[in-house]
Amino acid sequence: RHLDFVQALRDRGYHDMAIEYLEQLAKREKLPDSVQAVIDYELGKVLLLQATEERDLVKRDEQLEKSREHLQRFVDEHAGHARAADAMTDLALILVERGRVAVMQSNSPIKRAQRKELQEQARQYFDNARKQFEEAQIRFLAEYKKFPSFIDPTNPRSKQQIEDRREAQLDLMQAQLNLAVIEYEDAQTFDRDSKEFKERLSGAVKKFEDVYTRYRGWLAGLYARMWMGKCFEEMGDIRKAVGFYEELEKHEDPALSGLKRQVVYFHIICMNKRGDHVLAQETAQRWINEHPRDVRTKQGLGVRMELASALRDQAKKLAENDGNRSRMLAQAMTIWNEVA
Numbered sequence: 159r160h161l162d163f164v165q166a167l168r169d170r171g172y173h174d175m176a177i178e179y180l181e182q183l184a185k186r187e188k189l190p191d192s193v194q195a196v197i198d199y200e201l202g203k204v205l206l207l208q209a210t211e212e213r214d215l216v217k218r219d220e221q222l223e224k225s226r227e228h229l230q231r232f233v234d235e236h237a238g239h240a241r242a243a244d245a246m247t248d249l250a251l252i253l254v255e256r257g258r259v260a261v262m263q264s265n266s267p268i269k270r271a272q273r274k275e276l277q278e279q280a281r282q283y284f285d286n287a288r289k290q291f292e293e294a295q296i297r298f299l300a301e302y303k304k305f306p307s308f309i310d311p312t313n314p315r316s317k318q319q320i321e322d323r324r325e326a327q328l329d330l331m332q333a334q335l336n337l338a339v340i341e342y343e344d345a346q347t348f349d350r351d352s353k354e355f356k357e358r359l360s361g362a363v364k365k366f367e368d369v370y371t372r373y374r375g376w377l378a379g380l381y382a383r384m385w386m387g388k389c390f391e392e393m394g395d396i397r398k399a400v401g402f403y404e405e406l407e408k409h410e411d412p413a414l415s416g417l418k419r420q421v422v423y424f425h426i427i428c429m430n431k432r433g434d435h436v437l438a439q440e441t442a443q444r445w446i447n448e449h450p451r452d453v454r455t456k457q458g459l460g461v462r463m464e465l466a467s468a469l470r471d472q473a474k475k476l477a478e479n480d481g482n483r484s485r486m487l488a489q490a491m492t493i494w495n496e497v498a
Contacts, residue, residue: 160193164200173208177201199241202229206248206255215259222252243297247333250290254343257283261346281347288340295333302326331369331378338365342385350392359389377417380406384421396428403428419449423457426464430471438468459497466493 160183167176183189184197205225212218229245229252236242260280264273305323309316345358366382366389373379387402403425407418422445429438442465452458466489473486 160189161196161200164204168204168207171211173204173211176204177208180204195236195239196232196241198228198232198235199239199245202226202232202245203248206252209252210255215262218259219256222255226252243294243301243329246290246294246297247336250287250294250336253283253287253290254340257281257287257343257347261343264347277347281344284340284344284347288337288344291333291336291340295330295337298326298330298333302330328378331373331376334369334372335378335382338362338369338382339385341365342389345389345392356393359393363389377414380409380414380417384417384424387421388424391424391428391431396432400425400428419445419452419457423461423464426461430464430467433471435468435471438464439472442468462493462497466490466497469493 164176164180167173167179180197180201183193202225205221205228209218209221209225212221226249229249232239233242233245233249257280260276260283263269264276264280269276302323305319305326309320309323311320339362341358341362345355345362348355348358363386366386369382370379370386373382383402384406387399387406390396390402391399403421406421407425409418422441426438426442426445429435429441442461445461446453446458446465449458453462469486469490473483473490476483476486
């Protein structure tokens with residue numbers, strides 16, 4: 159049950175406790191070989207999750223480096239392990255996170271002189287991540303092809319085989335989705351008015367569409383649909399983007415709640431871009447009221463930023479002596495200070 163406990167800690171966001179527990183496990187003398195073999199893998203995974211939630215960019219980079227060291231050691235020492243492809247995927251995600259940091263820095267006014275250098279640095283991270291994702295996809299595909307095309311579901315002995323095949327298929331879908339997302343990330347390394355920016359986004363749309371066509375009934379397919387909408391929004395086709403978002407918002411399956419939170423956030427961005435600031439304000443406030451535990455997540459911070467922008471843009475249209483103008487601007491300032 160050691161690994162079940164680690165998984166439970168991860169699921170609840172207790173990353174520090176999971177790291178401490180894994181470090182204690184590594185020192186135990188009588189530990190099953192199956193657990194001992196994956197200590198580095200589990201540590202790398204938890205450190206990666208911890209890093210993605212870290213707001214301090216310096217601390218984030220330190221955590222990413224520690225994660226990389228553990229995952230790379232696991233891959234080097236256990237290349238034939240069933241989790242090796244997962245570890246390679248996580249190594250690629252570390253590169254993606256570092257690329258995102260470089261993109262954020264390139265957009266900072268105080269880094270304006272280094273903008274091109276940082277964009278190129280981010281591009282290199284994404285290129286290397288793409289290679290890792292491609293290698294992981296090959297491994298996942300080989301693993302999936304080991305299973306027969308038909309497994310009798312009525313045979314009690316087939317239950318584990320069916321579950322293993324489903325797990326292999328999910329890994330393969332995630333790898334293909336990652337390869338599409340990396341095209342979107344790569345687009346962010348170019349100026350938004352450049353032809354390369356739109357070319358990369360157009361390429362990403364094709365990859366997302368391919369994933370959606372293959373897996374439209376799966377979560378990976380629905381996420382691909384959402385990212386298609388995001389690409390169209392950033393290319394300036396707000397109408398098409400909103401069409402995708404509204405289509406996804408109609409799903410009522412509780413298992414899609416995480417996806418829908420992200421979709422509504424992207425939808426609010428579109429509302430503000432097309433000037434529907436009142437609707438953006440109402441939708442953002444409803445999102446915050448319905449998901450109070452998520453207001454400090456990346457999505458929650460983004461929704462609050464959009465709420466502040468909606469208030470500001472409404473206030474701009476009011477006369478300077480209008481009391482509502484001052485009230486809206488003060489409310490927007492409060493939100494911006496909280497986010498900062």
